[in-house]
Amino acid sequence: MKSNFKFLAFIAFFGILLNSCSSDDDNVSPSLNAPEITGFEYGEGSAHSTEQVAYKGSDIHLEADIYAEAVVSSITLSIHAHDLPLADGEVEWDFFQEFSGSNYQVINPTFHEHVEVPTDIPAGEYHIELVVIDELGNSTEIDGHLEILDYVTISDDHIDTEAVRGTDFHAEFVINALNGIHNITVDIHAHDLPVGAGEVEWDEEIVFSEGYHGLTEVEFHEHIDVPVTAPEGEYHMVFTVEDEDGNTKEHHAHIDVTAP
CATH class of the missing domain: 2.60.40.770 (Immunoglobulin-like)
Known part of the structure; x- marks a missing residue:
């Protein structure tokens, strides 16, 4: 009799343990994928051009679609050149800005900004990089090149x-x-x-x-x-x-x- 009771008790305990593990698994959220950046375009601001060219003293139009499974935490944009020669009166341009407004801290935001191009920087090829980070710490980046010209x-x-x-x-x-x-x-x-x-x-x-x-x-x-x-x-x-x-x-x- 005692042996049967112990066996039944063991079966019951094992069943409760399995059910508990199953319940814990149900409560764990599946891992979310990092954000995706698509349709990244940029160019002369006044014409909303996509020719990846901008002019000193004007502005750059930038736009991208962001698919994010988790809420976006921040979007950062950087623009810089590598060893462009400086003429008299010119300075290096190393642009960095973080965008974290309420219009971007959402699921699937659309990035759309205009950045002013200084007049006193050297013309030439610049590297441009966009980085998106979600609230879970997942990040994605996309980059390209932009030609800065004089009018x-x-x-x-x-x-x-x-x-x-x-x-x-x-x-x-x-x-x-x-x-x-x-x-x-x-x-x-x-x-x-x-x-x-x-x-x-x-x-x-x-x-x-x-x-x-x-x-x-x-x-x-x-x-x-x-x-x-x-x-x-x-x-x-x-x-x-x-x-x-x-x-x-x-x-x-x-x-x-x-x-x-």
Whole structure:
């Protein structure tokens, strides 16, 4: 009798143990997958372009669809370049921003932002990376490359570095202007040159538009007169191209003016 009782008690205990384990398994949530990023696109902001090109002084349009089984905790965006040469007045651009607003801390958000592009950074190729992290710590990233360009570029310059007063000097370079050229200004001036008898300080600004206005690609080719009364010495020249939207590009040069 006692043996039967012990056997029945063991069976009952084993049954309760199995049921308890089964109940515990039912209460454990299955692991959730990391977020997925699809449709990641970016480009010129004003046109919502997807050509992966943006312009200095403008903005970048960025958009992506995010599928997340758990609530998104944060979205981070980084943009940086690798060893781009810096011209005078330019600085490196290393952009990083975390987006964690209520519109993103949800299931399946759509990422849509516009990022301003500084005017004083080097043009060239930049690496762009988007990282999504959910509230369970799962993360996913996607990356690509973005070309940062100038609205106006000046290249292939050939500008005289010496001139005799009373003659002229030659200046030429190639201009590319996405929005068309409005005008080209040449500012010529010196710094504290002594003015002798019969001489007059040479500080001149010349505006060129005829033959250039409205064109998107052209060779600037001009001969500029040097006054016979200009003091001898080094002059600083600033060639400024302005496009039809008011964007500008400067090119600096120097010229030594000598007596005949």
